Amino acid sequence: MKKDLHPDYHFIDVKLTDGSVIQMRSTWGKEGDQIALDIDPSVHPAWTGGTSKLMDTGGRVSKFKKKYEGLGF
Numbered sequence: 001m002k003k004d005l006h007p008d009y010h011f012i013d014v015k016l017t018d019g020s021v022i023q024m025r026s027t028w029g030k031e032g033d034q035i036a037l038d039i040d041p042s043v044h045p046a047w048t049g050g051t052s053k054l055m056d057t058g059g060r061v062s063k064f065k066k067k068y069e070g071l072g073f
Contacts, residue, residue, distance in 0.1 A: 016040045 007027040013034040015021050021034070028035060041047040 017043050 009025055009027055010031040011023050012026045012029055012032070013021050014024050015034055015036040017037060017040050
Protein backbone atom coordinates (compact mmCIF):
# COMPACT_ATOMS: atom_id res chain seq x y z
CA MET A 1 0.00 0.00 0.00
CA LYS A 2 1.27 3.50 -0.82
CA LYS A 3 2.54 5.64 2.03
CA ASP A 4 0.86 9.00 2.84
CA LEU A 5 -2.10 8.21 0.59
CA HIS A 6 -4.85 8.94 3.12
CA PRO A 7 -5.35 12.24 4.97
CA ASP A 8 -4.71 12.48 8.71
CA TYR A 9 -7.82 11.49 10.71
CA HIS A 10 -7.85 13.15 14.13
CA PHE A 11 -10.08 14.66 16.84
CA ILE A 12 -11.42 18.23 16.51
CA ASP A 13 -13.87 20.24 18.64
CA VAL A 14 -17.16 21.17 16.96
CA LYS A 15 -19.02 24.16 18.45
CA LEU A 16 -22.78 23.93 17.82
CA THR A 17 -25.07 26.94 17.45
CA ASP A 18 -26.29 26.65 21.06
CA GLY A 19 -22.71 27.01 22.32
CA SER A 20 -22.12 23.39 23.29
CA VAL A 21 -18.90 21.77 22.13
CA ILE A 22 -18.59 18.14 21.03
CA GLN A 23 -15.56 16.20 19.94
CA MET A 24 -15.54 14.45 16.55
CA ARG A 25 -13.01 12.80 14.31
CA SER A 26 -12.30 14.59 11.05
CA THR A 27 -9.75 15.25 8.35
CA TRP A 28 -10.37 19.02 8.69
CA GLY A 29 -7.69 21.16 10.34
CA LYS A 30 -5.22 19.83 12.88
CA GLU A 31 -5.61 17.85 16.10
CA GLY A 32 -7.48 19.99 18.67
CA ASP A 33 -8.71 22.69 16.24
CA GLN A 34 -12.24 24.04 16.72
CA ILE A 35 -14.86 24.64 14.02
CA ALA A 36 -18.03 26.66 14.68
CA LEU A 37 -21.17 25.61 12.83
CA ASP A 38 -23.79 28.06 11.50
CA ILE A 39 -26.39 25.31 11.08
CA ASP A 40 -26.40 22.05 12.99
CA PRO A 41 -28.71 19.06 13.58
CA SER A 42 -30.05 20.50 16.87
CA VAL A 43 -31.76 23.44 15.11
CA HIS A 44 -32.11 22.57 11.41
CA PRO A 45 -35.69 21.66 10.30
CA ALA A 46 -34.43 18.72 8.25
CA TRP A 47 -33.43 16.96 11.48
CA THR A 48 -35.91 18.46 13.97
CA GLY A 49 -39.01 17.78 11.84
CA GLY A 50 -39.95 21.46 11.75
CA THR A 51 -41.85 23.03 8.93
CA SER A 52 -40.23 25.37 6.49
CA LYS A 53 -41.81 28.16 4.50
CA LEU A 54 -41.49 28.28 0.74
CA MET A 55 -39.83 31.54 -0.23
CA ASP A 56 -41.38 33.10 -3.32
CA THR A 57 -38.45 34.91 -4.91
CA GLY A 58 -39.53 37.07 -7.79
CA GLY A 59 -43.03 35.56 -7.93
CA ARG A 60 -41.82 32.27 -9.44
CA VAL A 61 -43.95 30.05 -7.20
CA SER A 62 -47.14 32.04 -7.80
CA LYS A 63 -46.38 32.12 -11.54
CA PHE A 64 -45.98 28.32 -11.55
CA LYS A 65 -49.19 27.78 -9.55
CA LYS A 66 -51.14 30.11 -11.87
CA LYS A 67 -49.82 28.32 -14.97
CA TYR A 68 -50.88 24.86 -13.72
CA GLU A 69 -53.95 25.71 -11.60
CA GLY A 70 -56.39 23.96 -13.94
CA LEU A 71 -54.68 20.54 -13.73
CA GLY A 72 -55.96 19.79 -10.21
CA PHE A 73 -52.64 19.37 -8.42
